[in-house]
Amino acid sequence: MKQTTDDLRFFKVILSSIADGVFTVDSQRVITSFNPAAERITGISALKAIGRKCYEVFHSDICEHGCLLERTLCTGVESIDQPVKITNNSGETIPISISTAVLRDDDGQVLGAVETFRDLSAIEHLRKELWKNYSFEDIISKSPIIHKIFAILPDVAESESTVLIQGPSGSGKELFARAIHNLSPRKNNNYVIINCGTLPPQLFESEIFGYVKGAFTDAKKNKAGKLTMADKGTVFFDEIGELPLSTQVKLLRLLQQREYEPLGSTHTVKADIRVVAATNKDLRELIAQGKFRDDLYFRLAVVKFDLPSLTMRREDIPYLVDHFIKSFNARRGKNIVSVSPEVMDILMRHDFPGNIRELENLIEYAFVICRGQIIYPEHLPAEISAREKSSAGRSINAGDGNPLTRVIDERSKIEEALRHNNGHKGKASRELGLDRTTLWRKIKLYKIDPGKLL
Secondary structure (H helix, E strand, C coil): CCCCHHHHHHHHHHHHHCCCEEEEEECCCEEEEECHHHHHHHCCCHHHHCCCEHHHHHCCCCCCCCCHHHHHHHHCCCEEEEEEEEECCCCCEEEEEEEEEEEECCCCCEEEEEEEEEECHHHHHHHHHHHHHCEECCEECCCHHHHHHHHHHHHHHHCCCCEEEECCCCCCHHHHHHHHHHCCCCCCCCEEEEECCCCCHHHHHHHHHEECCCCCCCCCCCEECHHHHCCCCEEEEECHHHCCHHHHHHHHHHHHHCEECCECCCCCEECCCEEEEEECCCHHHHHHCCCCCHHHHHHHCCEEEECCCHHHCHHHHHHHHHHHHHHHHHHHCCCCCEECHHHHHHHHHCCCCCHHHHHHHHHHHHHHHCCCCEECHHHCCHHHHHHHHHHHHCCCCCCCCCHHHHHHHHHHHHHHHHHHCCCCHHHHHHHHCCCHHHHHHHHHHCCCCHHHHC
């Protein structure tokens, strides 16, 4: 069927009324039509666009590698709502989403292709405004628990109070410690990290306090410790629960009197430092076991922050994913735009025993595997989907085939384990062979109150 004059007129009217940009190209990607919305978004008139190659007009971030329009022309495969960025006539970067389709004649021969694109600038602006509300220093969160900490963090930083940050491994404790330093009057001086879990006890004191010549066999000359390096700055004691008892006594003196003695010295040194400590252990439990001094605990916990696990702040996952994608794009020189809805669904349901650090590692792995702009499930480690399915459907005891019997049996086993362990969820989860987050979810599901079991 041949097009009539009326067909062409109506076609132009329809294109003019569409809010999305629309243009067509021939088989060589030369633009053959360009609607008013395309003119408005790009800032280029149809008169200047028609007859030029599409990449000469759009300067998209996928024009050189991965052009979707070229792929559609070559394979006939459509693209739908793919996010990209173009540069308009004023040199501004404009975020858009594009869809492409092939154009054929009545005999099925390829004539060219059509691309529609939507300006996402307003949405991007809104996203940036939301981002401002959900970020503080380098910490990203929408969680009400974290926002309560955000609210007092500047005041805490301005003070000289010692701060204890508790939370599971990978939950971002070091970010909060660094934020306290960066917001404090000491921000222009050194921020020194002392990892209490990496040094053997015999080297620990010499690393922290330093030593004088002759303090021990290999002490050939005086050596300053990390406390000297941190003078007028901040010292971050990471994993302070690993600190040997013998060193705890000296650290207590440091906090009480703001002075210390290098190994082998008889003279005290004044310490002008701010102390921030962090642990992934329950220090009160260590106190009960005689592994941590209660007087040191109270000196450290003048201000105490308890950071939740990532499973307790799942609303942060999309924001963290966006943050890590931007970070790895900058570091790797890539242009990955986002994860697919399927990947986001997997991430939102994953237990994340490694917390934020595990999420960051997953995105980094995907960056190594992914060659396109969208991260799909096949770009994630194979064990993630397997673990996610296993965790979602795992039962403590399969029991018989009756679902009601299995529920009653599982609930009773959880109650028995909690009762046996005096309500301690960590010990109960180990006894049951479950992740702590899985146990927490089942306690919530069965509406179990551990306090009433004791």
